Amino acid sequence: MQGQNPVFIPGPTNIPDRLRHAMNMQTLDHRAPDFVDLLTPVRAGLKKVLKTETAEVVTFPGSGTGGWEAAVSNTLSPGDTVLAARYGMFSHRWIELCQRLGLTVQVIETPWGEGAPADRIEEALAADKGHAIKAVLATHNETATGVRSDIAAVRRAMDAAGHPAMLYVDGVSSIASMDFRMDEWGVDLAVTGSQKGFMLYTGMAIVGVSRKALQAMETAACPRAYFDFRDMIGANAKGGYPYTPPLQLLFGLGESLKMLLDEEGLDAVFARHHRMAEGVRRAVAAWGMKLCANRPELCSDTVSAIYVPEGFKSDALVNHAFRTYGMSFGVGLGEMAGRAFRIGHLGSLTPSMALSGIATVEMAMADLNYPITLGAGVAAAQDYYRTTAGVPQQKA
Template sequence: MSFQNPVFIPGPTNIPESLRKACDMPTIDHRSPLFGTILHPARKAVQAILKSTSAEVFIFPSTGTGGWETAITNTLSEGDTVLVARNGMFSHRWIDMCERHGLELIIVDVAWGQGIPADRFEEILTGDTAHRIKAVLATHNETATGVVSDIGAIRHAMDAAGHPAMLMVDGVSSIASMDFRFDAWGVDVAVTGSQKGFMLPPGLAIVGFSEKAMDATKTAGLHRTFFDVHDMMKGYANSAYPYTPAVGLMNGLNEACRMLMDEGLETVFARHHRIAEGVRRAVWAWGLELCAESPDVYSDTISAVRTPNGFNATDIVTHAASTYGVAFGVGLGDVAGKVFRIGHLGSLTEVMTLSGIATAEMCMVDLGLDIKLGSGVAAAQEYYRYGSEIEQKVAAQ
């Protein structure tokens, strides 16, 4: 691998120089008032990124998986029932965690490549007249398949069913890169991490709790120590942690949020869409297909690219790393060997993306696929140069 080349994995993402410098700071006493000048602005800034005015933000030294555990252990009790769709590796892993914690699950199995079926959720919730279901778990952006699900539609389904369950959302590969509306969508727990849209190294689990979720913590019976939000709240009240915080990463989080807000959230989302659409145009020019089955579920942060039957897609990833020093993502779970993943989130530009597209083309040609060198690059270039005009013409037809 080469440190000079950008990475095209779905995370950790490329780290801007200013964020590396923000994380690289002298040791401070994390029990001194100085730490509060890092802690409180970070929590407030994340709240703004979530598009919330009321979410309680918790920042743990962990990863997105720790965020999942924070969500369920602070709000649920052993034997509680949760409703969840399994449509990719990361929704599957959340399910596995729930099972290990002794929760009962109603699992809606969905083909990998499809989004969460809000209509099916509505049917199940409507039938749950005893309100046995305590939480609905939704993976906003399934990192394994490049599929985004409509969280607003899921909230609508819950409201239409008149169901009081909490809505918990895995936004690990969407928050800070794609539109996420904590308040407007009625999200009760949102989970993300530092290493995706926030463009930082791994090490922070970032979780937002609604007032309803905070109320649930008062009666939750699952065991927790490290991830106890009440311990964390007591620490926050004194500008401290119940244990040692990741001070440098939190300082970087402040800078990351400042960068995002300076660019403008809507501009950040538009940039991700524009870059992603260029990647999609390249895939189609190669004559290949996405794992995501329809435009309404195309992710703007990850594209999982299907390769022809009988071809091991993982070979593209290993060849790119060994020959060109460029990192792509391998297929996971049900799509292992069937797709390779191009991550296009975080600190990325159209010019950087073109280098990734060109590398993927070289790898596929090297490995004998019927791909014309330059075809995907040209398609992406055409879109990056004239994309808005193209979309306007299509909309007018």
């Protein structure tokens, strides 16, 4: 049944037919003089999505993890200290990657369900009188817990501490789905991938690099070769790539940017994600279940992580939904393993698609004797989607 239903994992996301068609193309010569006609608008469009006028944007074959590695290895040196809060599986994995690259990570342990703790970041930076900390890492949207962090608050904390560290933000599951403001928030490295908000196949790491980060690149000593910004930026400036580009993904990205920027418009994209998410949250409340996100303002608009009731195993639920109904939901990761499941609601999704996910997980819960009333979550979400559809409601 794989492929017949939409997926509700928090990425890779459902791919609109239009984008699949855009990527279904014959090989073209990437060294031909017209390659630049493809690359230039893609890079310009990505800057608009990142909301940056001044940064460079580079696109590497890879995934989000490659973007993390590129950001870190191009701008830091072995032995450098970075400050990072751990509040989910992805912030954890980024910390591990830094450690494997020879960096010292000062970790702020943060309860899962919370976001980047701006106050503790400010404290740690203020205590670092000698400016040993070179970078602050923040995961904008922690995909494991469905928590969105306030990156503007992290920037304010850094400024309040008067600390010159650079700000690295993982926007893998937020960028192109939720508002991201690279320049306004003073983000130095912004990382994302092709397979979430951009609704494409996995295979491209996208990194925004600020002017300050470009300066740091000149003296950074971490070994890097394939992901060297200098090779990519140098080749891009001449209208090319330092090696064979993922041409199909670049075509897909061109089309995706048209959809996001020129047709729907970013604000409408963000509003749609909020609406999809809110419908899911209404369903969760109707089931009497709790989100991992500790407070409403932390709730992500791209993924909801939902605790299952005591005595139930979330993996069994996800497994059952897949085996019985052919629909995929996200399993609980790390501390959430077995305790929570995730509904991804990002990328190409309509209310009707979201309702199919809510209805299916509800059937799976009923099959496994969860204490829910069949239809309760669906009705709550229907109610929300109806009343926010922008059509006048008929009087009874």
